[in-house]
Amino acid sequence: MxxxxxxxxxxxxxxxxxxxxxxxxxxxxxxxxxxxxxxxxxxxxxxxxxxxxxxxxxxxxxxxxxxxxxxxxxxxxxxxxxxxxxxxxxxxxxxxxxxxxxxxxxxxxxxxxxxxxxxxxxxxxxxxxxxxxxxxxxxxxxxxxxxxxxxxxxxxxxxxxxxxVSIPSIAVGVFTRQIFERLDNKQILVIGAGKMAAETLKYVRDEGGRDIVVVNRTLDAAVRLANQFNGRAGRWDDLAEHVRSADLIVSTTGASQPVVTMSMYQQIERDRQQRPLLILDLAIPRDFEPVIGDSLNVYLYTIDDLQQECQRNRDARAGEWPKAQKILDQETGQFMRELSLRSRGPTIQRLKQRAEEIKNAEVRRLMNRLEDVTPEQQKEIEAAFHRMINKLLHPPLASLKEEGEPDANGLLDALKRLFQLND
Amino acid sequence: MTWLYGISITCFAASYLVAFCLELTRVFFRAPLRKYLINAVVLAGFFAHSTYMVLQTQVQFAGAGLFLGSWSGWCFGAAWLLIVAYLWVRFRQPQTLAGLFVLPMVICLIGAGTWLGQELAFPANEARTVWNAVHGLSLLVGTATVILGFTFGIMYLLQSTRLKKKRPPSRLVRYPSLEWLQESSETLLLVSTVMIGVGLLSGVLVNVINQRMGETVLPWNDPVIISSAILFTWLLISLLFNLCYRPARQGRKVAYLVVASFLFLVVELGIVLYFGHATRQQESAESQISLRQEAALGKRQVGLVDREAGP
Structure with missing residues (x-):
């Protein structure tokens, strides 16, 4: 495998x-x-x-x-x-x-x-x-x-x-507080209506955000999400208008190209009159052209900008790390053993099948030579052959099953060669 | 209560210095009891500061002087106002590092007050008049608000730069939010403009009243008057710019305005210190008195000569 x-x-x-x-x-x-x-x-x-x-x-x-x-x-x-x-x-x-x-x-x-x-x-x-x-x-x-x-x-x-914690919780909880004292008087624009958008909105609401607009390519999805959080749904065609009036933008679309380009932003920048704008671009690929972050009073954060905060989160959980690593070790070992066993299964199967064929052939040959063998006696003979085969095969099969190293297929190869068990 | 008279400048200056050092340690490590310690130290310093001010005012008033009319009193008064503001910020924004910016200004003011001492006091009889009091107190409050605005402006610029560079906030201390700093700076700009304006106008009124009453006056082209007028004009323009031009209310521009106001204030105080202000009035008064005395003496001498030369 x-x-x-x-x-x-x-x-x-x-x-x-x-x-x-x-x-x-x-x-x-x-x-x-x-x-x-x-x-x-x-x-x-x-x-x-x-x-x-x-x-x-x-x-x-x-x-x-x-x-x-x-x-x-x-x-x-x-x-x-x-x-x-x-x-x-x-x-x-x-x-x-x-x-x-x-x-x-x-x-x-x-x-x-x-x-x-x-x-x-x-x-x-x-x-x-x-x-x-x-x-x-x-x-x-x-x-x-x-x-x-x-x-x-x-x-x-x-x-x-x-x-x-999650990326939205860190993005909203940490960065909005750096710029805004309160969110209840801010216009919040969420671009995208997926799971991350929903989770982000949960944190935005917790932080006091009330005036929420959800814009999505599919209006129905935007309406559903907006209703869930007492917000409004906006049409995709009006995205520029919503960016113009927003104070906080959270973008989580799955778009393969930026949905807000610098040229689009430049058109609305004048109307914003340099009002501070926090953009949390949580999408990959990014929804906002990075150069927008250079604009006056625009604070643009992408997922990578959360790295340091995430490291703190990692450090905070450091105490639990050994326990989790132990589980990983156990489960990985267990999985590899099962996998190894599974990969040996066909060989073992073939070996057993070969032994069964030999046993059956020998029993048949013996029965043809012997006369006056009652059915009970024939059963006894067959059982004796069966036990002998099992006793012979048990040690090598047990060794094969107990083989510790999943990658060490030496024993399996040896078995294949000894018994000529080709794939 | 005689022990209260033992309170010296060292008491509250040391308290503020300790509070500043404690604030500084917040940058490096967490300590649950530190905030209580800072509160206790600052409040102790504030009590000592207030007591010192009250006692000095009483003592000097009894001796025909006015503590707040002296440079030291004026500096300690401004420091006192800043401490009030600092306590308010600690209450509103307990996790922030505002103390690292406000307390050094307080310590500098106390240092300046100690260094300048009592030598340039207003004549008590002049300072005790209503318009002189309005003039002095409004300038005092105006100065304190400009200094506070400067600290907020600096915090805004540092916070804004840090956010632009995408540095995450420290877990130990943080700046107040940009929105809070901006709103506070705007308020301080308004208050400082009004107070400096009232101070300037009341000063003009005092001069006019003195002129009409034949008292000593400062010439209208006095550098102190001109620089005060420039400071007020700058604050007024800043305020109008801020009110009328919307982008000026956003972000760093407010911070730049309050920082520039502080620089104007420093220049203004430098001019006042260099050329003298109240003391020039005093000197002027003294010189007029001496002139009058000389004139009177001259008249007397002329009379004597006349009499001697009389028939």
Whole structure:
């Protein structure tokens, strides 16, 4: 069993790189389809969030799974970045390390904001999307199911998730207070109507925000979200008007291009009369052109600007870290043992089958030679042969099952060679 | 209560210095009891400060002097007003580092007051008149508000720069929000303009009254009057600019206005200190008295000569 992982995350790559490698659902669909066309016998899952893009590949043997280099090239081809340049930001893991990384990601231990809740649903969604395209996916299914279990264990057995924080909570809680004394007299514009927008609005309301406008490409979604928070829905075509009158803008769309460009902002800048504007651009790729942040009295923050605050969050949870790591160690070991067992299953099966065939052949031959054997005696003879086979096979099979190192397939290879068990 | 007379400048200056040092430690580490300690030290200093001011006023009043009319009294008065403002900020914005900006100004004012001493006092008889009191007190309040506005303006500029550079806030201390600093700076600009304006107008009125009563007056082209008029004009223009031109009310411009006002104030105080103000009136009065005395003496001498030369 081969597991391969190539990806980039907030640890190594800046928002500029991550937004080049970000996939919306349609792009992810096209990417996966193209990948399956090239590697039809491998399993693949693409996890793309605002803080990471990770490509998981799995297969029964090396020849079925793309190499890390091939996976990087696929990503480079999609992003348009030169492969050599992109390799600076990518990391690779294989087998146990890949599993451990996925478990860490799902448990939100690798997140920018440790303990945030969104990542688990994003992991589930990534697997579902891949499974829709390529059924069955036994290896990745087991891996992602285990990842979900690990995430739940970490959540229930440690305090990592207590006083849970999220990117919106940090963005709103920390940065709005730096600029605004109160939010009840400010106009708040939320661009996008997804989960992050909803979560952000929750914190905006908690901070006292009342005058809320939600603008989304799909008006219905904007209306639904606005109603949920006693706000107003705005038409996408009126976005510039809403930006003109806003004091605080939170942008969370999945758009692949900036929705507010500098030229658009320049048109409304004069009318704003230099009123302070706080923009929390939580989208990847970014919704606001970065140069807008240079404008007078505009304070533009992106996800990466929250890094230092997130590090504090990480430090605050440091006490719980060893417990979470222990769970990861246990679960990764357990998963690899199960995987290893599973990979030996066909060999064991074939060995047992071979022994059964030999036994049956020998019993048949003996029965043909013997005369006056009663059915009871025949049963006894067959049982004796069966016990002998089992006793002979038990020690090697037990050793094989107890083999500690999942990657050390020496015993399995030896068994295959000794008993001539070819695939 | 005689122990109250033992309160010296050192008592409250040291209290404020300790409070400043405690405020400074907030930048480096967390200490749950520190805020209570700061409150206690500042309140103790404030009590000593207030007591000292009251006693000095009583003592000097009895001796035909006026404590607030002296440079030291005036500086201690301004420092006292700043401490009141500091306590108000501590109440409104307890987590902020306003003390790091306000307390040094307080300490500087106390230092300046101690250094300048009592030598340039108003003549008590003049300072005790209503218009002189209005003149002195409004200028005192105006000066304190300009200094406070300066500290808020500096805080605004630092906070704004920090936010532009996307530096996250410290967990230990933080600046007040930009909105609060801007609104406070605007209010202080308004108050300081009104108070300096009242001070200037009451000063003019005093001069006119003195002129009509044949008392000593400052010439209208006196550098002190001109610089005061320039300061007031600047504050007025700043205020009108702020009220009429909307972008001026936004962001850094208000901060720049209050910081520039402080610089004008420093120049104005420098001129007053260099050329003298009240003392010039005193000197002028004294010189007029001596002239009158000389004239009277001259008349007497002439009379004597006349008598000697008489028939």
């Amino acid at each position: 081969i597991l391969q992982l190539v990806g980039c995350s907030h640890h190594l790559s800046s928002v500029e790189v991550r937004e080049r490698l970000a996939f919306d659902s349609q792009q992810a669909f096209r990417f996966l389809k193209k990948f399956y066309d090239a590697y039809p016998r491998s399993e693949i899952v693409l996890l793309s969030t605002c803080n990471r893009t990770e490509l998981y590949a799995a297969g029964r043997s090396y020849d079925l799974v793309p190499t890390a280099e091939e996976m990087s090239l696929f990503l480079a081809d999609f992003s348009g970045l030169p492969p050599a340049e992109m390799n600076r930001f990518l990391f690779e893991h294989a087998n146990e390390q890949a599993v451990r990384h996925l478990f860490s990601v799902a448990a939100s231990l690798d997140s920018m904001v440790i303990g945030e809740a969104q990542i688990l649903s994003q992991v589930k969604l990534a697997y579902q999307q891949a499974a829709e395209l390529n059924q069955p996916m036994p290896l990745t299914h087991q891996m992602f199911q285990s990842a979900i279990r690990v995430a739940k264990r970490v959540a229930s057995e440690t305090k990592i998730h207590t006083n849970r």
